[in-house]
Amino acid sequence: MDSNLTSRSATNSDNGRQTVVRRKRRLSCLDFSCGRTFMSEYTRSLHMRTHQPKTRYPCQMGCSETFSRQHDRLRHEVAKHGKQWEWPCTRCRQFFSSQATRDRHKCSNRASSSLG
Ligand SMILES: [Zn+2]
Numbered sequence: 759m760d761s762n763l764t765s766r767s768a769t770n771s772d773n774g775r776q777t778v779v780r781r782k783r784r785l786s787c788l789d790f791s792c793g794r795t796f797m798s799e800y801t802r803s804l805h806m807r808t809h810q811p812k813t814r815y816p817c818q819m820g821c822s823e824t825f826s827r828q829h830d831r832l833r834h835e836v837a838k839h840g841k842q843w844e845w846p847c848t849r850c851r852q853f854f855s856s857q858a859t860r861d862r863h864k865c866s867n868r869a870s871s872s873l874g
């Protein structure tokens with residue numbers, strides 16, 4: 759056993775030159791198109807609220823879908839559940855969920871059907 763390996767380890771005298779990359783984990787916004795990053799999950803959750811629409815319209819026909827617009831919900835309810843739209847406009851042939859909505863809408867087709 760005379761393996762006297764005199765391995766001269768080349769001592770690189772560059773001690774302390776290691777660039778310590780502080781890679782703090784940044785959380786990116788869940789909305790891909792937003793691209794913002796956050797230091798903590800809490801900050802992000804606060805920010806995520808800005809992406810949330812304020813009012814959601816849940817489907818009233820039994821399923822758990824929600825919609826950001828009343829009109830979208832209505833369309834869903836009609837398409838998925840066969841709901842009858844009760845308030846059609848006779849002029850523009852749009853349908854509305856309530857009489858108030860129908861009366862308030864800006865009828866795009868103001869034809870010459872002048873009543874009274
Ligand atoms: Zn965002």
Ligand SMILES: [Zn+2]
Pocket residue numbers: 817818819820821822823834835838839
């Ligand atoms: Zn539904």
Ligand SMILES: [Zn+2]
Pocket residue numbers: 847848849850851852863864865866867
């Ligand atoms: Zn109309």
